[in-house]
Amino acid sequence: xxxxxxxxxxxxxxxxxxxxxxxxxxxxxxxxxxxxxxxxxxxxxxxxxxxxxxxxxxxxxxxxxxxxxxxxxxxxxxxxxxxxxxxxxxxxxxxxxxxxxxxxxxxxxxxxxxxxxxxxxxxxxxxxxxxxxxxx
Numbered sequence: 001x002x003x004x005x006x007x008x009x010x011x012x013x014x015x016x017x018x019x020x021x022x023x024x025x026x027x028x029x030x031x032x033x034x035x036x037x038x039x040x041x042x043x044x045x046x047x048x049x050x051x052x053x054x055x056x057x058x059x060x061x062x063x064x065x066x067x068x069x070x071x072x073x074x075x076x077x078x079x080x081x082x083x084x085x086x087x088x089x090x091x092x093x094x095x096x097x098x099x100x101x102x103x104x105x106x107x108x109x110x111x112x113x114x115x116x117x118x119x120x121x122x123x124x125x126x127x128x129x130x131x132x133x134x135x136x
Contacts, residue, residue, distance in 0.1 A: 008131055009038040010038050010040065013065060015044055015067045015089070016034070016041060017060065019043030019073065028051065030073065031054070033121075060088075061085055067091040068093070069094075070086065072095065076102035076105075079105055083105050087108060093117070094117075095116070101118055
């Protein structure tokens with residue numbers, strides 16, 4: 001990673017909705033890989049206090065500061081009741097990882113102008129295009 005890419009990642013705040021303590025979970029792997037790439041990460045889960053040494057936010061409304069990317073690791077049934085909270089967070093973009101896609105959320109994001117994409121955070125990080133703009 002170049003020094004320019006490193007400084008861009010250090011300034012980029014990523015919230016991982018559905019982060020988990022179990023290493024075999026993709027959400028935990030995403031937290032680890034984001035940290036490895038130098039991103040500022042906030043895991044979000046109502047039942048855990050720490051994940052990978054990071055303080056966990058119990059909900060989106062409890063996150064401190066603006067979020068550049070919200071990456072989703074919860075299914076549509078859990079996302080639907082959280083749509084208003086996601087919109088209030090007003091992230092710079094939302095990544096709908098495989099299995100998290102929901103038309104209702106995507107329509108609401110479109111309505112308020114928040115970009116979203118159906119992609120895999122882990123693949124984007126491994127390919128080095130996490131900060132690319134595939135939406136615009």
